Amino acid sequence: MDKIIRVDMSQLTTRTEAVPPEWAGLGGRALTSAVVAKEVVATCHALGSNNKLVFAPGLLSGTSAANSGRFSAGAKSPLTGTIKESNAGGTAAQMFARLGIKALIIEGMPVTGKWYGLQVNKDGVSIAEESELVGKGNFAVVEALSERLGKKTGLLTIGPAGEMMMLSANISVKDSDGKLRSHGRGGLGAVMGSKRIKFISIDDAGAPGVKLADPAKFTAAARVFARSILDHPATGQGLPTFGTAEMVNIVNAAGGLPTRNFSLGQFDRHEAISGETLREVIIERGGKPKHGCQPGCIVQCSQVYLDKQGNYVTSGLEYETIEMLGANAGVGDLDVIAEADSLMDDIGIDSIETAVAFGVAMEGGVLPFGDGAEVLRILRDEIAFGTPLGRVMGSGAGNVGKVYGVRRVPVVKNQGIPAYDPRSIKGIGITYATSTMGADHTAGYAVGTNLMGVGGGVVDPLKKDGQVELSRHLQIITVMLDSVGLCLFLGFPAADMPTCVPALVDMLNARFGLKLTPEWFGLLGVTTLKTERAFNIAAGFTNKDDRLPEFMCEPLPPHNAVWDFTGEEIDAFWDF
């Protein structure tokens, strides 16, 4: 990967640059965050011409390394006001890597009032005015562009939510089945919309491909790496069998399943929305219980969900979407949740933020708890068309709470808290509080250690002991995964299988002809987290923003657990 491509949407010009030495060893999140921190004025308006939208494949993307095809998108987030990196599967990361593109940096915004499409190929990138697809949902965009440019074309698109610059708008990535994966969190679709880019197509015909410095060493290490993934019970058995929804029954049993807008920790109909039930329903209807979000995935935690008549509804139905709509909003019905998931993909809106927003809206009296039909109607008739209610619902849980006078609003740095209540699973609470991204379970997934003892034993989820250290360790490790282009779940074998991280380092060295050590990863994590935090501080954030909402001190049944960390205890997170 030897070039950086810049697109200036103010001037409607493009240029290709060599990779500066300071960015040569970076990829994925480490790179997008380095670019944003260096080039974006932290106090800028996230939807203005001074923000930049950066895409970068991981360091190992495009190689045969298992699960290395995650694609990072970065910018200042319009939802949180912080720096943001959101990564997704699909085919874009591998295509970028084959084209030798280390990063695509989109700057400025047009004054023409027109919409544009970008075409990335072996010669660079070109800008073309787009009118046909403006206003269209993501599925129509994928269909039209597959026809126009060929089925093999890679795609990044925004739906109506991104065009309207809704703060929950996501960026969709086409996967190898022509379906969608999402850069979901933080409203990056609104940033793309502010730059008037409806889609970015990727054509890797004639690409130079990924060259390995030591192919034999790479292949040997890749084999050991893959074996460590398959031998770990989480990535080798649990996730491929039940998908991420495996967590519904587990988290419910532990009393940390957000229910009725975070007022309860258990849901009486948990079995109906569990991973076990999901698997049964999928198999019964002839869907696919296993599916990868990216070519080369050997975990296959995704799935293809069909309706009762056997028609395709959605793929990649995740625990967070299922839980937040199913239990927290009380919908309790997989068919309704799957349809909502499909609608959110088409509209181009984050299924976590939007689901959290529904819980808040229900508490605010906008619709009754459990009213799945009204959830679908609001998605279809209000959010998709940007009616006043739709605009409010599309602006994130925090804003919905403000508009409807709700006191129990589960957000940190204005980003919705996902499907683990931090009072009963305290390690993830430290991650929500301190993450540079706002509340984000993927920034340091303490749930695995709190509930299942990943990485050397259970750290009791109901006690404060060890949680700050656990979250810090995981947040540093997660930067490694996000920068190499690896799926988050590879954190489990990385923590438990002694062969995993050495094989990963061997692959990087064999790919680039380097002599990195496992310690290098730790340093990358530390440097990146500190870079991201420095951006946030320059944007006006302080340690007082690293706090959970006030209502978290109210007891959560069944354990009557409360969030009882002092500010000082939370701030110790940054002592490294």
Add this chain to the structure above:
Amino acid sequence: MKVTINLFATFRDGRFKGEQRELAEGTTLRQAIAGLGIAQGEVGMALINGRHAPLEHPLAEGDVVALAPSLAGG
């Protein structure tokens, strides 16, 4: 004594989802797991009344036990 046992994921295969069982007084969590034919090394999460408990913990009348294999991610 009567104890409710809830099983998750693959632990349900050939067993059950949730059942109330009659166990001898003083039965420990370890003994209850062994009695289900589940190898100790397969257990990823063992809760008594929603809380993590050591394997030697004796069960009591009315306890709810939750057992899951090593799953980890969502």
